[in-house]
Amino acid sequence: MLASLDLLASAVLVLDPHARLVFANAAAENMLESSCRLLKQQTLSDLFLNPEQLLAIFQQALEHQFDDSRQDLILERVGREPLWVDTIVTALDNPEMPVLIELRENVQQLKLEREERLIDQSQVNKELVRNLAHEIKNPLGGIRGAAQLLELELPERHVKELREYTQVIIKEADRLQTLVDRLLAPHRLAQIVGDVDIHEVCERVRSLIVAEFPSGLTIKRDYDLSIPEFRGDKEQLIQAILNIAHNAAQALSERIKAGDAELVFQSRVVRQVTLAKVRYRLALDLHITDNGPGIPAEIQERIFYPLVSGRDGGSGLGLTLAQTFVQQHMGVIECESRPGCTDFRILIPLP
Numbered sequence: 001m002l003a004s005l006d007l008l009a010s011a012v013l014v015l016d017p018h019a020r021l022v023f024a025n026a027a028a029e030n031m032l033e034s035s036c037r038l039l040k041q042q043t044l045s046d047l048f049l050n051p052e053q054l055l056a057i058f059q060q061a062l063e064h065q066f067d068d069s070r071q072d073l074i075l076e077r078v079g080r081e082p083l084w085v086d087t088i089v090t091a092l093d094n095p096e097m098p099v100l101i102e103l104r105e106n107v108q109q110l111k112l113e114r115e116e117r118l119i120d121q122s123q124v125n126k127e128l129v130r131n132l133a134h135e136i137k138n139p140l141g142g143i144r145g146a147a148q149l150l151e152l153e154l155p156e157r158h159v160k161e162l163r164e165y166t167q168v169i170i171k172e173a174d175r176l177q178t179l180v181d182r183l184l185a186p187h188r189l190a191q192i193v194g195d196v197d198i199h200e201v202c203e204r205v206r207s208l209i210v211a212e213f214p215s216g217l218t219i220k221r222d223y224d225l226s227i228p229e230f231r232g233d234k235e236q237l238i239q240a241i242l243n244i245a246h247n248a249a250q251a252l253s254e255r256i257k258a259g260d261a262e263l264v265f266q267s268r269v270v271r272q273v274t275l276a277k278v279r280y281r282l283a284l285d286l287h288i289t290d291n292g293p294g295i296p297a298e299i300q301e302r303i304f305y306p307l308v309s310g311r312d313g314g315s316g317l318g319l320t321l322a323q324t325f326v327q328q329h330m331g332v333i334e335c336e337s338r339p340g341c342t343d344f345r346i347l348i349p350l351p
Helices: 003-007 026-032 052-062 107-152 156-188 198-212 234-251 253-258 297-302 318-327
Strands: 011-015 021-024 068-077 080-091 099-105 194-196 217-222 230-232 261-275 278-290 332-338 341-349
Touching (some): 021 026, 026 099, 052 068, 052 080, 052 099, 107 156, 194 198, 194 234, 198 217, 198 234, 198 261, 198 278, 230 341, 234 253, 234 278, 234 318, 234 341, 261 341, 318 332
Parallel strands (some): 217 261
Antiparallel strands (some): 011 021, 011 099, 278 341
């Protein structure tokens, strides 16, 4: 009987009367990131930081107060993401293995929680960037002005030698000023709202990428031409998609040299989508996928933070700006990445 449970897609735990694990199927091993051998003899209290509710249901099943009970639970774990699960607890007619627990990940809840985290993160980023940029701008202007005044006061016989140093100060101050202006740009620019054809936007981005990477990179298009126009800022969306596609093309440098780099633009319509706790009947589902090495695991959770970059010489602003522009269209950007496939997904409500 227990061996047949390995065929199930949902995680199954079988427990003894003391809430110790007797068996965990393959899906449970995958969910709990541990082998059945290591899981055996562990209790629910060992597995989860907040087992109280699950233990209460287990006790009720042990006392045969029901045949099965269903609950939505958030199970917290040490050093890992919490599990959002639909839980089914079943009483068995076996005194040695009296309770079976089935855990199914609540995909919708996970998605909502991830979107909320992205939105909260974006708000924190905006405040951080605004405050940091304003704190930098004032002393930066003073440094540049002081360097210009100092240059005017240099003795004539040493102007040629010393002017080099004052020019370094002025040029670096200008470079930092440009960086600060880029940080503040998405919060200053008002949206220019008009009718947007997302495929026209994608084609504009494609032409720019092809111009910069004319050989070794294949760009594939898989469009749903039935997608309607929607109200938005065309230039902002071009910039957002260009930032993602350009990052992808740069990450594909080795494959471009080998001649097998691939970038895919795919558009679809999805129905009944929840974005920022608001339900929309229709939404644009745009994927920008590449076959590059993937985003380094250590920065995957932080790629939309300002000044976080996985590339030497990168400013770390491209994805931050892209997320900001898409969120100004009531949408969100998600990302999944592994070696050989990085997929950026843009969701924007449609009329």
